[in-house]
Structures are given as structure tokens and as C-alpha cells.
Amino acid sequence: MSKVTLKDISKILGISTSTVSKALKNYSDINVETKLKVQELAKKLNFTPNAFAQSLRSRETKIIGILVPELVHHFFSNVIDGAIHEAEKHGYLVIVLQTHECYEDEIKQLKLLVDKNIDGILLSLSDKTVKYDHIKNIIDEGMPVVLFDKITHLIDCPKVIINDRKAAFSATEHLIKTGCKKIAHITGPLKPKTTIDRFMGYKIALETYNMPFDKSLIYTSENLFFEDGYRLAGQMMAEHPDIDGVFAFIDLVAIGVLKGLREQKIKVPKQVAVIGFSNWLMSKTTTPSLTTIDQPGYDMGKQAFQLLLKNLNQKREGKVFTSEIVEIPTRVVVRKSTNAIIDNS
Amino acid sequence: MSKVTLKDISKILGISTSTVSKALKNYSDINVETKLKVQELAKKLNFTPNAFAQSLRSRETKIIGILVPELVHHFFSNVIDGAIHEAEKHGYLVIVLQTHECYEDEIKQLKLLVDKNIDGILLSLSDKTVKYDHIKNIIDEGMPVVLFDKITHLIDCPKVIINDRKAAFSATEHLIKTGCKKIAHITGPLKPKTTIDRFMGYKIALETYNMPFDKSLIYTSENLFFEDGYRLAGQMMAEHPDIDGVFAFIDLVAIGVLKGLREQKIKVPKQVAVIGFSNWLMSKTTTPSLTTIDQPGYDMGKQAFQLLLKNLNQKREGKVFTSEIVEIPTRVVVRKSTNAIIDNS
Structure with missing residues (x-):
């Protein structure tokens, strides 16, 4: 048997x-x-119990793992920075791994970490992950796991998130309050919850301010590339020459839009205002500089480690892991690609 | 005793x-x-022999460490990406640490890695490191170490480098061949060898093409920030209105120059051509897009791991570590911030 x-x-x-x-x-x-x-x-x-679980109980390695979709990415490298910094303060070192948005890689990488007897895992799900047994199983076997940014509520563990819907609402609201009447939205691939939430935030903001929702104003960037935004700027203005605002779900695409609009001699923000999402370093280097949503990666990494530490302490004391959710606040960073707020008072 | x-x-x-x-x-x-x-x-x-050395001989952890000055940095995150990818192929996981350009942190972080019984270390020196005993000692005790990018020839170990002098020569030569007659150079803080080599490459190119070297055309960016380039663009053009080319030692500063020149209504590249260094992602998003030197970080990380692997094998066989130096080729990436090459044929 x-x-x-x-x-x-x-x-x-x-x-x-x-x-x-x-x-x-x-x-x-x-x-x-x-x-x-x-x-x-x-x-x-x-x-x-298997060797892994036994060794986990018997000793700690003071090494944790962090698994992100991409490392060469302004937001995720900030999260890692925050996690490493906080971990170091508490005497932990951090192994970094990437899934490159691949479900099979996520499974493989988690196994590598577990096999190394590390003490805990910080994880941001790949866009392709739709089944969660590989994660649930390692939690069931006693490994503390904290999910951050790309999460699912189907896994019972601590999580650090931003409220993408609320943040996208603020972005769209900012365009409305600065006078935009016809706002296009560039969204990403359908799967990730973050993308859907950003789209929902846009939609709810329009409803809240009694502005019509027009499906033809939703454009999709499949690759999240600068070039997508550049190309879509052309398409948008050809199909809807009276667009006066664009909310792109990620800065890199918004920056492509800025470049596309400039080549069409469309003045930003006078004719078309543009807002991005994430506050990448490059968003302040463009002309005009990009108004965006600040998504504080460093703080997210720091808080994720702190939650993990709580679970590690609970484990040591033989207690049940708590599964709290920490929401990191975001804010609109107003730069030059949007107009001044209209004072209606 | x-x-x-x-x-x-x-x-x-x-x-x-x-x-x-x-x-x-x-x-x-x-x-x-x-x-x-x-x-x-x-x-x-x-x-x-101390516990560390003994354990090293007795068993391998299949974990290595990589220590970089900064993680939230386009070039270094690419190096880490390449190192992690190559390490994984050979069954190794990678602990990532940062020095934030601090000598004391470099010493501390190396000790943390050594104490964890990892198998080897990839290291890019902090700008503040001028003594090397902390590195020589761990090599002497049998730890394989590979230096990359920011290196010193005073340590006998394998190294992966780019030829900064040659690359900077090509950058300056590109400006000369595209018709520039008065070329300014923005350099960085004095210490790092890479910065000095880039300055030397600029100087040698001028000499090679019989162009006068003028000390007042050398500007310094102390913080390597976008804002430095922006500010220096104003200062340069005020002091030398006839400058027609700028070679900045790093893209982020070159992009600041582009923005500064645009605000002064100076046409790039028609009046002033600009070339950067490193080929950051954002260098293709600017208007005009930035001509730059491609510094292949991913490849550097990959090669650094391969050299480490060689030392690990040598160690296993009781052989002496070899100390080869691998030079990664660079190239000029021509975009829109410089003119077309003048054909003198």
C-alpha cells in the first residue's frame, strides 16, 4: 500500500x-x-507526516520565499524590496522566484521552496492560476503563506491588497472632476481580478456621476506593453474623435497613449486628459508627466512579511493561523496629464 | 587561548x-x-576549520546568494532575473540582498549569507566599498564568489563585466559620426569604476577624432536622478549655447536632459542630440525615444551564475578555483534622439 x-x-x-x-x-x-x-x-x-512537515516542526531555517509573476517590474520589485527589508530586520533571508504568469511554473516553484524547508511563503498569484489546490495543500501541511496583490478569496490565509475598485473609481472620478465628459478605459487581459476590479471602478464612477456607460469606449491591451497604448491611442481617436479623457489600467500603457496622442498633435491634457495606474518611476519622466494612482509596493511587501511573521509566531505556539486582510491605501498622484479640478462651489 | x-x-x-x-x-x-x-x-x-567551512565541505544547500546595490533598478533587476533563471535550471535557489550602496551593509549582508551555509555568492560591489578584506576572507575560507558589473581587479575571483570604456567610446563616436561638433558629458559620482570608465571612453573618442577636450563640458549628476538631468540641461545650455550633443552616463539622467531641452524649446536631435547608457525600458517610451547603449543585464546574470557553477564544480573536485573574466558585448541602440549617420563615402 x-x-x-x-x-x-x-x-x-x-x-x-x-x-x-x-x-x-x-x-x-x-x-x-x-x-x-x-x-x-x-x-x-x-x-x-511527510519529511517536510516534520522538519518544519523541528527547526526553522530563517529563510522565506517570495514568488512574484515578474521581477523586472517596477511594482513587484518594490514589493520585494519592502519584504526583504522587513525580513532582514527580523533575521530572515528571502529567496526570490518568478512564475512569469505561468500556472505550471507556480506549482513547480512552490514545490522548490517547500523542498528547501523554508519557513514561509509570500505569494502573488500568476494570471493563469485558476485552481488553488497546490497552495491549499501546503497551507494544510502547516506552511505559513501570505497572498499579496494578486490574490483569491478562495484560499484561507492572510492577504495584503489594495482596493483596485476603489482606486480605479478615484482615477475615473478625478477625470470627471477635472471636466472630462467622454472617458475611454483601457483594460487588460480578462483574467486577473485586479484588471476586472479596475474596470468595475471605472464603471461605478460613471454611474455615480450619471454619465452613460458606452461599451465601445472600452479598449483592451493584451500585452500590457507601451506599444499597445501607442496603437490604441490611434484607434480610439479614429473611432471616437470626441474622447476627452483616458483611464489606462497600467502606467506603461498610459505612457504609450501619451506618445500616440502627441504624434496625432492632440494636446494633453487640454484636448484629452490621461490617467494611469501604479505610479511607475517613468510616469514622472514623460512630457507631460503622468497623473496616476500610487500603488505602494514597498509598503505592501513590508506588511506581507509582517503578516507572515504573525503566522510564524502562531505556528511556534501551536496556535491556529489567523487570516487577516490588510488593505493598503492608494491615492491619486496629480501631475500634468490631467487638468485642474473644476471648483463648483 | x-x-x-x-x-x-x-x-x-x-x-x-x-x-x-x-x-x-x-x-x-x-x-x-x-x-x-x-x-x-x-x-x-x-x-x-570553522563550522561554516566544515559544513560547506560536508554538504551543499543548493542555495546561492546575490547581492546588488539596488533591486528597484532596471539593470540590476534584469541581472537578478538572469541569475535566478539560470540557477533554477541547475537546481539552485537564489537569496536576494541589497547593499543600498553602503559598505557596512555589504559586510553585514555577506555575513548573513555565509552564516546560512549557502553554496556561493554573486556580488556587485557597493559604490562605497574601497576595502575588500571582507570579500577576500570568505573566498579564502572556500566560498565561491563571482563579481559582476561593479567589480575590482584587486580580488582574485571570476568576474562578469561590460567594457564601460569601449561602450562609452561607441556612444561618443555615434554622436561624432552623426555630426556633433561640441559634445557635453554628464558623469556620475566619482567613485565607481564604471563611471570613470565611461568618462574615459568619452575622452578617448574625442581624442581619436581630433576634437578638443573641454573640462567645462563635463557636468556631474550626484544623485543619478531624472531631476539632475532636467536641471543640468538648463545649466549646460546657459553656459554653452552651442552644445550640439550630450552623452549622459545613465538613461535616467539622459531622459531628464530630454525633458529639460524640450522645455527650453530646443529641438532634439536637430539642435542637440542626446545619447544615454543602459537601455532602460523607459528609454523607448520618451519623445523622442532615446538612443542608448544596451547593457545586457539578463545575460550578465546568466553568465555570472555559470561562472559560479564552474567554481562549485571545481570545489567539489578539490580543485583550485579559476578566475576567468567574461566580457559581455554592448551595442549602440539607435533611436530618435540622435541624427542619422553622415555618410562620408
Whole structure:
């Protein structure tokens, strides 16, 4: 017979692997009856926790892992910077890995980290990840995991997020308050929750200010490249010459729009105002400089490590992991690509 | 008596710690007489290699460290990307640390890495590092170290570099061949070898093409910021209204120059041509897009790991580390901020 796993016990008893895991560790939030049932069955089946879980209990490596979609990326490199800095303060070193937005790579990289007996993992999901068992399983086996930025509420663990919907609302509201009457939105590939939330924030802002929502004003940048924005600026102005505002879901695309508009001799912000999202370094170097949403990556990395540290302490004390959600505030950074706010008072 | 160290033995015998270390490991490039002398003294003094060195010999962690001045930096994040990718292919994970250009932090971070029993280190020196004992010592104790980009020839180990002098020569030559007669150079803080080499490349190009070198055409950006370039564009044109070319030692500063020139209504490249260095992502988003030197970070990280791997293999086989130097080729990326090359044929 092959090695008995948590899953086998969970199937036989008809309870979750997470409950099985907690019952075996004698966690206080599992009722006594369940604990006894699980522990008896485990004994009967000769269940032994795997080497990874054992070593985790026996010693700490003081090394954690951080897994991001891309490292060469202004936002994510800031998150890593914040995480490394905070980790170092507490005596932890950080292994960095990338998924390149690939689901299979995410699975593989997580396994690499787990095999190295690291103490915990900070994770931002790849855009292609739609199943979460590979993450749930390692949490069930006792590994502290904190999700940040690209998250799912289907995994029960601590999370650090920004409110993309609220931030996108502010961006669109800024365009409305500075006099824009016909605002286009450039969105990204459909999957990531962040992209959908930014689109929703745009839509809700229009509704809130009684402005019509027009589907033909939604453009899609498939590759998140500068060139996409450049090309779409041409297409937008050809299809809707009276557009007077553009909210692009990411700075790099907004900067492409700026360049496309300039080549069409369209004045920014006088004729068309443009707002981006993320506050990349380059957004202050363009002419005109780009109004954008500040997405504080450094702070996100710092808070993510702090949540992980909480879970590490809880683990040490044999307590159940708490799963709080920290929301990092964002703000509109007003630069020269949008007009001054119209004072209606 | 306190614990006997490699240094004690080296002092007593009047030979380098590196020779002592190699003699104790029975390396073939140390002559037999020296080996005997060292080994006898070690025995007499009851010398035990420290825990770190012992564990290094006994097992590999398959984790390496990379230490860079800054992580939120287009070039260095590309180097890390290349190193992580190549390391992963060979089953190694990578701990990332930053010095923030601080000598004390470099010492501290290297110690953290060594204490974690990692297998090897990729290192780009901080600008403030002028003494190298902290690095020489860990190499002497048997840790494979590869230097990249910001290096010193005073440390005997493998290195990956670009030829900054040659690259800067090409940049200046490009301005000359496109018709510039009076070329300013923006340089950085005096210390880093890379900065000095870029200045030298500029100077040699002028000499080669029989153009006068004028000290008053050298400007300094202390902070390597966009704002420096912006400010210097004003100062340069006020002091030398007939400047027709600018070579900035880094893209971010060149992009500041572009913005400064535009605000003075100076046409780029018609009146003043501008070339940068490094080929940051943002250099293609500016108007006009920036001609620059491509400094292939990804490739540098990849090659640095490959050299480390060679040392790791040599170590496993009890061989002496080789110290080869790999030079990564650079090239001029011609965009819109410089004129077309004048055909004199």
C-alpha cells in the first residue's frame, strides 16, 4: 500500500484536509470528538507526516520565499524590496522566484521552496492560476503563506491588497472632476481580478456621476506593453474623435497613449486628459508627466512579511493561523496629464 | 587561548591566508614543502576549520546568494532575473540582498549569507566599498564568489563585466559620426569604476577624432536622478549655447536632459542630440525615444551564475578555483534622439 496522506484520512472521514491537519496538531478550534476520530484513524493507518512537515516542526531555517509573476517590474520589485527589508530586520533571508504568469511554473516553484524547508511563503498569484489546490495543500501541511496583490478569496490565509475598485473609481472620478465628459478605459487581459476590479471602478464612477456607460469606449491591451497604448491611442481617436479623457489600467500603457496622442498633435491634457495606474518611476519622466494612482509596493511587501511573521509566531505556539486582510491605501498622484479640478462651489 | 584562525597560521608562516587555506585542502598548486609546513603547524596549534567551512565541505544547500546595490533598478533587476533563471535550471535557489550602496551593509549582508551555509555568492560591489578584506576572507575560507558589473581587479575571483570604456567610446563616436561638433558629458559620482570608465571612453573618442577636450563640458549628476538631468540641461545650455550633443552616463539622467531641452524649446536631435547608457525600458517610451547603449543585464546574470557553477564544480573536485573574466558585448541602440549617420563615402 502506498503512503497514507492527509487526503486519504480526509476522504475516509468526509472532512477537509485542513481539519485533519489541525486535528493531528491538536488545535483548539477542532472539537474533541473529531480530534479523537482523526487521531485514531491516523494511528490505525500508520500515518506519518511527510519529511517536510516534520522538519518544519523541528527547526526553522530563517529563510522565506517570495514568488512574484515578474521581477523586472517596477511594482513587484518594490514589493520585494519592502519584504526583504522587513525580513532582514527580523533575521530572515528571502529567496526570490518568478512564475512569469505561468500556472505550471507556480506549482513547480512552490514545490522548490517547500523542498528547501523554508519557513514561509509570500505569494502573488500568476494570471493563469485558476485552481488553488497546490497552495491549499501546503497551507494544510502547516506552511505559513501570505497572498499579496494578486490574490483569491478562495484560499484561507492572510492577504495584503489594495482596493483596485476603489482606486480605479478615484482615477475615473478625478477625470470627471477635472471636466472630462467622454472617458475611454483601457483594460487588460480578462483574467486577473485586479484588471476586472479596475474596470468595475471605472464603471461605478460613471454611474455615480450619471454619465452613460458606452461599451465601445472600452479598449483592451493584451500585452500590457507601451506599444499597445501607442496603437490604441490611434484607434480610439479614429473611432471616437470626441474622447476627452483616458483611464489606462497600467502606467506603461498610459505612457504609450501619451506618445500616440502627441504624434496625432492632440494636446494633453487640454484636448484629452490621461490617467494611469501604479505610479511607475517613468510616469514622472514623460512630457507631460503622468497623473496616476500610487500603488505602494514597498509598503505592501513590508506588511506581507509582517503578516507572515504573525503566522510564524502562531505556528511556534501551536496556535491556529489567523487570516487577516490588510488593505493598503492608494491615492491619486496629480501631475500634468490631467487638468485642474473644476471648483463648483 | 582564543580559537586559532587561518590568519594566525598565515602570520606565523608569513604566507597568505589563501595559501594556508589551499595547503590545508591539499590543493595541487601549492608546493609540497609549504603544505607540510602549514599542515604541521595547524596540527600543533590544534586548528579546526570553522563550522561554516566544515559544513560547506560536508554538504551543499543548493542555495546561492546575490547581492546588488539596488533591486528597484532596471539593470540590476534584469541581472537578478538572469541569475535566478539560470540557477533554477541547475537546481539552485537564489537569496536576494541589497547593499543600498553602503559598505557596512555589504559586510553585514555577506555575513548573513555565509552564516546560512549557502553554496556561493554573486556580488556587485557597493559604490562605497574601497576595502575588500571582507570579500577576500570568505573566498579564502572556500566560498565561491563571482563579481559582476561593479567589480575590482584587486580580488582574485571570476568576474562578469561590460567594457564601460569601449561602450562609452561607441556612444561618443555615434554622436561624432552623426555630426556633433561640441559634445557635453554628464558623469556620475566619482567613485565607481564604471563611471570613470565611461568618462574615459568619452575622452578617448574625442581624442581619436581630433576634437578638443573641454573640462567645462563635463557636468556631474550626484544623485543619478531624472531631476539632475532636467536641471543640468538648463545649466549646460546657459553656459554653452552651442552644445550640439550630450552623452549622459545613465538613461535616467539622459531622459531628464530630454525633458529639460524640450522645455527650453530646443529641438532634439536637430539642435542637440542626446545619447544615454543602459537601455532602460523607459528609454523607448520618451519623445523622442532615446538612443542608448544596451547593457545586457539578463545575460550578465546568466553568465555570472555559470561562472559560479564552474567554481562549485571545481570545489567539489578539490580543485583550485579559476578566475576567468567574461566580457559581455554592448551595442549602440539607435533611436530618435540622435541624427542619422553622415555618410562620408
